[in-house]
Amino acid sequence: MRLPTILSGPIIRRVEPSSINIWIALSCQVEIDAQLFQIDITGTDEEKHYIPLGIHIETKTFKAGEQLFIYLVKISPDHSNFPPCTLLGYDLIFKRGQLVHNLGSYNLLNPDNPRSIVYGDLKYPAFYIDHESEPTNLLYGSCRKPHGQGDDALFAADALVENIHLNSSERPNALFLMGDQIYADDVADPLIPILTELGKELIGDNRNGILQELLPENLNTRLDQVNGRQFLVEHLANFSTRKGDNHLITFGEYAVMYLFSWSPDIWDYIHENDLILSFQQLQEKNKLHLKLDKDEKKRMKELSMLEARYEEQIENVRDFVVSLSAARRLMANTPTYMIFDDHDLTDDWNISEKWTASVRESPLGKYIIGNGLTAYWLFQGWGNEPEGFDQTFLQKVNSYITSTSIDSASYREGLSYLWDFHSWHFIAPTNPKTVFLDTRTQREFDPWPKPVKLGSVIKETTRTPLLISESGWEAITKKLMRSGWRSKTPLNIVSPTPFYGMGLIESFLHKYVFPFKVLGFPVQTTFDFDGWKYNGKGFYAFISQVVSWDPAYCVLLSGDVHFSSSVKSDVQFSEGKKHSFFQFTSSPIHNDSFTGLWGVLMKSVLWLNARKRREQSLYRSCGETYNITLGKSDLNPNEKRLWEERIHYNSFEDGSIAETKNSIGYLKAEKGRLENTLLMTVDYGESVE
Numbered sequence: 231m232r233l234p235t236i237l238s239g240p241i242i243r244r245v246e247p248s249s250i251n252i253w254i255a256l257s258c259q260v261e262i263d264a265q266l267f268q269i270d271i272t273g274t275d276e277e278k279h280y281i282p283l284g285i286h287i288e289t290k291t292f293k294a295g296e297q298l299f300i301y302l303v304k305i306s307p308d309h310s311n312f313p314p315c316t317l318l319g320y321d322l323i324f325k326r327g328q329l330v331h332n333l334g335s336y337n338l339l340n341p342d343n344p345r346s347i348v349y350g351d352l353k354y355p356a357f358y359i360d361h362e363s364e365p366t367n368l369l370y371g372s373c374r375k376p377h378g379q380g381d382d383a384l385f386a387a388d389a390l391v392e393n394i395h396l397n398s399s400e401r402p403n404a405l406f407l408m409g410d411q412i413y414a415d416d417v418a419d420p421l422i423p424i425l426t427e428l429g430k431e432l433i434g435d436n437r438n439g440i441l442q443e444l445l446p447e448n449l450n451t452r453l454d455q456v457n458g459r460q461f462l463v464e465h466l467a468n469f470s471t472r473k474g475d476n477h478l479i480t481f482g483e484y485a486v487m488y489l490f491s492w493s494p495d496i497w498d499y500i501h502e503n504d505l506i507l508s509f510q511q512l513q514e515k516n517k518l519h520l521k522l523d524k525d526e527k528k529r530m531k532e533l534s535m536l537e538a539r540y541e542e543q544i545e546n547v548r549d550f551v552v553s554l555s556a557a558r559r560l561m562a563n564t565p566t567y568m569i570f571d572d573h574d575l576t577d578d579w580n581i582s583e584k585w586t587a588s589v590r591e592s593p594l595g596k597y598i599i600g601n602g603l604t605a606y607w608l609f610q611g612w613g614n615e616p617e618g619f620d621q622t623f624l625q626k627v628n629s630y631i632t633s634t635s636i637d638s639a640s641y642r643e644g645l646s647y648l649w650d651f652h653s654w655h656f657i658a659p660t661n662p663k664t665v666f667l668d669t670r671t672q673r674e675f676d677p678w679p680k681p682v683k684l685g686s687v688i689k690e691t692t693r694t695p696l697l698i699s700e701s702g703w704e705a706i707t708k709k710l711m712r713s714g715w716r717s718k719t720p721l722n723i724v725s726p727t728p729f730y731g732m733g734l735i736e737s738f739l740h741k742y743v744f745p746f747k748v749l750g751f752p753v754q755t756t757f758d759f760d761g762w763k764y765n766g767k768g769f770y771a772f773i774s775q776v777v778s779w780d781p782a783y784c785v786l787l788s789g790d791v792h793f794s795s796s797v798k799s800d801v802q803f804s805e806g807k808k809h810s811f812f813q814f815t816s817s818p819i820h821n822d823s824f825t826g827l828w829g830v831l832m833k834s835v836l837w838l839n840a841r842k843r844r845e846q847s848l849y850r851s852c853g854e855t856y857n858i859t860l861g862k863s864d865l866n867p868n869e870k871r872l873w874e875e876r877i878h879y880n881s882f883e884d885g886s887i888a889e890t891k892n893s894i895g896y897l898k899a900e901k902g903r904l905e906n907t908l909l910m911t912v913d914y915g916e917s918v919e
Contacts, residue, residue, distance in 0.1 A: 233257040233297055233431070236336055238493040239558075240322060240347070242357055243302070243613025245565040246659040247311035252303040253613045254322065255489070257432075259299050262289045263323040266305055268316055269356060271396060280319065280353060284308035290616070292608060292624070294631060295433035298485060300608045302616055314361035315398050319354030345494060345555045347562040349395035355562040356395070360403040360661045368660070369564070369909075370406040371894035372571065372726065372789025373818030376490055377418035377546040380822035381553075383894040386909040388556035390896065391563060402896065404660050405564045408789040409571025409726035410821075411610060412487045414602055415469070416573065417476035418543040419456045419536070421490065423517055424505045426454055428489075428496075429482025441480060443636050444594045453479070456512055457536060458519030463576075467595035468588040471577035479598055481631060484605035492561070494554040509540045550820065567658045568610040569666045571726040571790055575602035582692055583675035590649060593636065600645045604631055614666070615656040623651070655706055657713040664722035664787075665710060672702030676765070694761075696768035697727070703775050710779065720899070721781035727761045728788035729772065730797045730813045730877060766856030770872055773801055777809045784809070785904065787897070789817035792824065794889040794908055796880040803873045814906050816895030824890045848877040882908070 239254035252264070264287050267280040288304040303322065312318065321339070324331045333339050338347045339354060347355045360366065369387050387405070394400040417425070430438070442450065445462070452458035456476060463474040471477065478484050489496040500506060512518040518536065522528040572579040576598065580586050589595035604627055612619060630644025652671045658664040676693040698706070715721065762769050776784055797813045852858050853869035879887040893908040 234495040234499055235324075235331075236338075236493075236495060237298065238489050238496070238609075239562070240333070240355070241492075241561040241613065242355075242563065242565050244567070244616060244659065245357065245359060247314060247359055248306065250305040250312070250318075250320070251613055251616055252305070252320065252322065254301050254303070255609075256299045256301065256324075257297045258326065259291070259293070261325040262301055262303055263287055263325065264303055264305050265321045265323065266312075267319040267321075267354060268313065269319050269352070269354075271317070276396070278352065283312070283318075292612075292628070294485065294604075294608055295482065297434075298432040300612070302612055304616065312359055314359045315364055317356050317358060317396070317398070319352060319356040321354050347559045349392050349559070349563060352395070355559075357563055357565060358398045358401060358403065362661050364403075364661075365399055365898055365900035366661055367400065367402045368404055368406060368722075368787070368897045368899075369402045369894055370408060370724070370787045370789075370814070370897065371816045371819040372408040373410040373573075373792060373821045374407075374491065375410075375413045375416065375818075375821040376421065376550045377543040378550070378818065378821035378892075379546060380820065380892040381910065382550060382557070382820040383892045383910055384557040384560055384819060385553040387894050387896070388560040390909055391560060395563070402564055404658065404664075405561065405566045406658075406664070406724055406787060407566065407568040407610075408724050408787065409569060410573040410790070410818075411568060411570075412484075412491055413573045413821075414478040414484060414487065414575055415463075415471040415577045416473040417478060417487070418547055419476060419540045420506055420544045420547060421487075422456050422476040423454070423507055423512070424500060425478070425483045425486050425490075427505065428486045429480055432485060433480070433482040437480070437482075437631075437634060439634055440597070440636055440641070444597055452519055455517055455519040456540075457521070462594070463598070466592065467598055468585075468592045469576050469578070469595060469598075470581070470585060473577065477576065477598075479594075479601070481601040481604055484601050485609070488605065488609040492554065492558060494551070494558060497551050497554065506544070509537050512540075553820075567614055567656075567664070567666065567724075569614075569668065569724060569726060570606050570610065570654070570670060572670065574606055574610075575599055575670075580670050580673055580695075582695065583677075584692065586675075596645060596649065597636075600630060600648050603648045603651075611654055614658070618653060618656060623647075652702070653705065655702075655709065657709050657715070658724075659713070660722065662720040662722055662781075663710070663713055663715040664724060665706060666724045667698065667706070667726070668702075669697040669726055672698045672705075674699035674702075674768075676767070694764040696765050696771065697725075697762060698768070698771070700771070703771065707775070707779070717780040719782050720785070721776075721779065721783075722785045722787060723776070724787045725762070726788065727790045728813060728815045729762050729769075729786050729811070730799060731761060731763060731791060763858060766852055766858045769858065770852060770856060773809070773811075773873065774803075776811075777801075777803070777807055783902070784811050785897070785899070786811055786813035787895070788813065788815045791815065792818050792821065792890065794893050794895065795887060796882075796906055797877060798880065799875050799877045801873055801875040804871055812904055814895055814897055814904075816893055816908060818892055819894055820892055822890070822892055848879075850875050850877065 235257055237255040237257050241253045243251040243253050266283045266285050268283055270279045286306045286308060290302045292300045294300055321332050337343050340346050341348055341351055371383060391401060452462060459477045460474045463469040463477045478487060520529055520532055522532045578585060626644045626647040629640035633641035654668040654671060656666050658666060674696040762772060794816045799811045802808045850858055850860055851874035852872045881887050889908055891910055893910040896907045896909050898905040
């Protein structure tokens with residue numbers, strides 16, 4: 231079986247006037263060159279002229295496996311900077327011995343091909359470098375799961391760009407993917423046999439020995455079985471996910487999951503080689519793990535449940551695959567920036583100090599997180615800030631990824647280096663600048679216990695973490711100041727988890743669900759209890775930091791919570807300082823989670839929240855003990871007030887203040903006016919000034 235040459239991409243990554251970075255994953259090693267064209271459009275018939283630009287090419291290659299090569303192609307101008315607000319087209323040239331190919335050799339530049347990566351009748355994928363003279367247009371979203379329900383919102387984003395691809399004032403300047411680009415813990419049953427097989431094919435057999443060293447011999451067979459990994463990740467890796475039946479473990483599996491999520495070509499390969507097994511084939515090949523196999527009656531019931539789940543998931547995946555060509559074209563033509571949230575590695579990643587210590591002490595848990603971080607860097611992080619990863623970083627990751635034994639120094643040192651690396655945050659060179667926060671590896675844990683009461687039962691539990699530590703804010707500030715951003719100018723901030731949620735939903739969860747979790751009940755929701763509002767000290771640190779930067783105004787972009795909303799907050803500090811925040815949340819892109827009993831309950835809470843918030847504002851304040859209280863006067867009169875705020879929820883056109891359907895946000899900013907639209911099957915929009 232011959233893997234496709236182009237495994238994924240091309241994807242436009244970091245773009246600024248002085249450099250353009252293009253990411254691509256190939257199954258073989260080649261030399262890569264590039265061409266860049268200024269596209270001038272003249273006349274009423276929009277005749278296009280392609281003018282070659284003088285450029286310098288620097289290609290970085292990382293061999294991630296026997297048949298997995300990641301390339302980052304940096305294109306720099308020979309003289310001065312690239313022209314802003316000008317349509318620029320590109321082509322990649324692949325040289326291997328006497329063979330020379332370009333993107334057209336793979337039928338990607340043919341506008342008549344439904345898999346083409348060009349818009350309209352353009353010859354090449356193309357983009358604009360934005361400028362302060364033009365409006366800022368941003369696509370933003372999170373949470374995209376292959377077997378998620380509903381339509382993939384990236385399809386709607388691609389359709390938008392198709393309609394306005396020649397309009398520099400309307401076309402998106404950037405695409406922000408704000409977490410859960412893959413789901414490492416929640417993996418569809420039909421995918422795990424393919425992930426395992428393709429992972430070995432991509433990476434090679436040289437690393438198989440490491441996993442064998444980490445697992446008891448009697449549990450090795452579970453690696454190749456659907457539904458067989460929950461025990462491994464829960465009891466050996468010390469993970470907390472309850473959807474870990476098919477959890478990704480090896481680096482190869484993490485890498486293949488990115489290909490599944492971005493590449494239509496890998497799915498052609500899967501179909502051509504009949505890699506998708508039927509449920510009957512799973513049983514015949516002993517690829518299915520049954521947890522109740524000792525009791526025939528229970529075994530048959532479990533088998534029936536698994537078959538129904540398998541068939542539902544395979545249909546959802548098939549629907550998802552249809553959208554991949556649109557997703558690839560969108561990312562090939564739009565500068566794309568990405569940051570992780572928990573599911574990119576595992577559910578609840580670093581949710582508490584105990585979790586972090588327990589997983590790091592587990593050889594299997596530490597290994598899985600190392601693999602997830604390596605894959606994140608190669609597929610997401612590297613292109614965000616190519617200069618942010620020096621030769622030491624590359625050497626450590628390469629040493630880790632090529633290690634063949636857990637006893638080797640290269641394995642131990644490389645893995646520890648990845649765990650201790652906390653510079654995943656970055657500043658995207660958009661206009662205005664965008665700060666991407668890392669709310670997973672820069673955390674600080676509060677050792678003081680917190681009392682929790684449920685009825686007559688009172689227990690103490692650990693406090694939720696500060697999502698960013700003091701040293702984390704210092705590092706972010708240094709990068710922001712080095713980026714050229716200046717105070718009194720606008721600023722965007724991407725936080726994977728929203729700064730402002732839906733007050734009634736969060737109050738409901740905090741009052742009724744969180745105590746059950748503390749008492750040990752396995753309550754499952756789509757929400758985490760490590761958001762900004764659950765640690766008043768961290769909340770205060772956030773708003774204080776932004777106010778110290780002193781932007782003209784601050785736009786917060788978030789995802790994670792599986793509903794979309796728009797909020798304005800006016801904050802006043804005790805010393806009289808005031809600041810306004812505009813938050814836009816768009817989630818999920820493809821993972822409609824409001825189904826079943828919890829879905830009905832949460833939709834009811836949303837409806838009640840909408841009625842309560844639509845015509846009035848929410849007031850909150852915070853005292854010296856960092857307890858956030860609702861209302862203007864609910865604070866202890868003997869306690870000094872650190873800050874108070876007025877929160878207003880903006881309505882969509884249908885009158886609601888939250889949307890639960892799959893969507894991706896499209897934010898337009900021009901001269902202080904903000905207009906937000908949700909792109910999906912039926913568009914809803916609202917504007918904020």
